[in-house]
Amino acid sequence: MTGGDIARTTVRDEGGFTMALVMIVGFVTAMIVGVSLTAANGDLNLTRNDLDQKQAFEAAQAGIADYQYHLNSDTNFWTNCASVPTPTAVNLQGSTARRLAVPGTTGATYAIELMRASTSPGSANCSTADPAGTMLEGAASTAPGTFRVRSTGYAGDSKQSIVATWKRRSFLDYIYFTQLETSDPVTYGDPATVAGAYTQCTKKIGPIWSQGRYGAPIPNSGGDYCVVIQFAAQDDVLGPFHTNDAIVTCRDPTFGRTSADRIEISTPVSVNGGAATPYLNSLPNPPGLSSSCNDDSPDFVGTLVTPAPDLEPPPTNQKLASIAASAYQFSGETSIELTASNIRVTPKGATSATTLAYPANGVIYVSNSATGACSSAYSPFTAPVKSSTGDDNCGNVYVRGIYNSQKLTIGSQNDIIVESHITKQSGGTGILGLIANNFVRVYRPYPTQTSRGNCGNGTGSAATSDLRIDAALLAIQHSFIVDHYDCGSQLGDLIINGAIAQKFRGAVGTTGGTGYLKAYNYDQRLSYFSPPFFLEPVEASWGVQRETLDFP
Numbered sequence: 001m002t003g004g005d006i007a008r009t010t011v012r013d014e015g016g017f018t019m020a021l022v023m024i025v026g027f028v029t030a031m032i033v034g035v036s037l038t039a040a041n042g043d044l045n046l047t048r049n050d051l052d053q054k055q056a057f058e059a060a061q062a063g064i065a066d067y068q069y070h071l072n073s074d075t076n077f078w079t080n081c082a083s084v085p086t087p088t089a090v091n092l093q094g095s096t097a098r099r100l101a102v103p104g105t106t107g108a109t110y111a112i113e114l115m116r117a118s119t120s121p122g123s124a125n126c127s128t129a130d131p132a133g134t135m136l137e138g139a140a141s142t143a144p145g146t147f148r149v150r151s152t153g154y155a156g157d158s159k160q161s162i163v164a165t166w167k168r169r170s171f172l173d174y175i176y177f178t179q180l181e182t183s184d185p186v187t188y189g190d191p192a193t194v195a196g197a198y199t200q201c202t203k204k205i206g207p208i209w210s211q212g213r214y215g216a217p218i219p220n221s222g223g224d225y226c227v228v229i230q231f232a233a234q235d236d237v238l239g240p241f242h243t244n245d246a247i248v249t250c251r252d253p254t255f256g257r258t259s260a261d262r263i264e265i266s267t268p269v270s271v272n273g274g275a276a277t278p279y280l281n282s283l284p285n286p287p288g289l290s291s292s293c294n295d296d297s298p299d300f301v302g303t304l305v306t307p308a309p310d311l312e313p314p315p316t317n318q319k320l321a322s323i324a325a326s327a328y329q330f331s332g333e334t335s336i337e338l339t340a341s342n343i344r345v346t347p348k349g350a351t352s353a354t355t356l357a358y359p360a361n362g363v364i365y366v367s368n369s370a371t372g373a374c375s376s377a378y379s380p381f382t383a384p385v386k387s388s389t390g391d392d393n394c395g396n397v398y399v400r401g402i403y404n405s406q407k408l409t410i411g412s413q414n415d416i417i418v419e420s421h422i423t424k425q426s427g428g429t430g431i432l433g434l435i436a437n438n439f440v441r442v443y444r445p446y447p448t449q450t451s452r453g454n455c456g457n458g459t460g461s462a463a464t465s466d467l468r469i470d471a472a473l474l475a476i477q478h479s480f481i482v483d484h485y486d487c488g489s490q491l492g493d494l495i496i497n498g499a500i501a502q503k504f505r506g507a508v509g510t511t512g513g514t515g516y517l518k519a520y521n522y523d524q525r526l527s528y529f530s531p532p533f534f535l536e537p538v539e540a541s542w543g544v545q546r547e548t549l550d551f552p
Contacts, residue, residue: 059153175239239522256302338401362532433531479506
């Protein structure tokens with residue numbers, strides 16, 4: 001073999017190797033490209049699915065917003081069940097046939113289902129013949145008075161469902177509610193001023209401070225003006241708050257526990273043509289008014305909402321009288337002692353108590369006596385001693401005791417008087433409502449007081465300890481107030497674990513060291529759990545209480 005032959009052979013061998021290498025590289029490259037394309041396609045699918053899931057969730061939210069819009073336009077929209085004008089996405093539970101497209105999207109839709117009330121007989125679908133019975137959760141539920149709607153959103157092959165629970169705005173949403181931020185007319189003392197206060201002091205402040213109730217003296221009062229009540233530096237309103245009025249603050253009172261607490265003030269006002277504000281930090285000076293609060297800086301820990309819609313109580317609690325079973329309807333002065341297992345009732349004229357089980361529907365009602373007139377006009381300065389002549393015909397109910405797991409509402413045609421501690425047993429799950437047409441009062445006998453500021457020499461209640469009330473309180477026409485709050489020495493803390501709703505701000509003590517100091521705490525259960533048949537505001541709007549994802 002010559003040298004040239006060797007060279008040619010070598011070249012042929014390298015050529016075969018090179019071709020094989022090229023083929024291998026090409027094969028590997030093809031595999032990489034294939035894998036890359038497969039991965040890219042997979043990523044595209046994952047991205048598409050993720051986008052569809054998000055669009056489906058947003059579509060479900062659009063369904064909730066759609067239903068809320070209709071409730072805002074008509075608070076009774078829910079009573080129409082699925083019999084609503086088309087186009088609509090509203091269906092009875094179990095159907096999603098009616099759907100609407102989400103505006104601004106390409107193909108995303110939603111369907112709304114009206115969920116059956118868990119407490120309705122046979123769990124029937126919403127019926128226009130009985131919308132309350134088939135939609136609203138009953139007293140046996142953990143969330144009475146609410147209803148649920150399921151909104152399902154669709155996008156591509158994905159769907160997402162949200163169940164929203166609606167609740168009508170309630171006095172129980174707040175630790176503190178007032179219609180008017182001024183003293184109750186009965187606290188003005190002499191009869192002529194009291195009569196004039198019912199005219200002048202029931203006015204709102206008005207958009208300008210000098211107008212409304214503080215713009216003129218009380219008729220027939222000799223020049224007195226309606227009392228301006230301030231929230232002072234030491235006042236802590238630890239929970240959600242609402243007033244249909246404006247407020248006056250002095251220095252740095254605290255409103256709310258966290259930003260989740262809504263601080264709702266309905267009537268922003270201005271002074272001398274200045275900017276509208278929900279609170280006044282230094283009082284203007286129409287005749288009879290002055291202030292030393294010039295360094296005001298209220299601490300709104302909660303979220304300030306103003307102007308907020310008014311909440312109006314019903315004119316009476318007569319609805320409760322029609323709900324209470326006959327065995328739990330009483331008239332005239334009545335005493336009720338709560339125990340962990342039963343109640344002890346002493347009706348008017350009885351010398352001993354009768355033991356009864358807690359009412360099955362959770363309601364007790366005490367009306368004025370049909371055999372005699374309720375003629376006594378209440379004054380905190382001359383409040384009578386229990387069972388005194390002229391008071392026992394009134395539908396007054398004295399309440400005290402300890403309850404456990406019971407759910408109870410007590411209504412009175414006249415006053416409810418807290419005779420002693422009313423407490424929930426430690427570890428108990430019960431809840432109590434006290435609703436009076438007139439006053440919810442703290443009983444404090446002081447028989448020697450004959451008029452405002454004239455306490456005599458009596459010692460009144462000898463107790464100087466705290467008083468505790470675990471209940472939701474509603475005084476429809478008047479106030480939550482302490483009898484003889486301006487007499488004697490200071491009595492300790494008035495501890496409320498629940499909620500207070502009243503027309504006027506009631507006095508429980510004075511800065512002179514009489515009566516009680518306030519220790520008011522919101523029972524958070526009231527945001528979702530109500531005493532039986534607790535009265536709702538007139539024409540209150542519905543709002544979403546909670547939203548939860550619904551997984552198949």
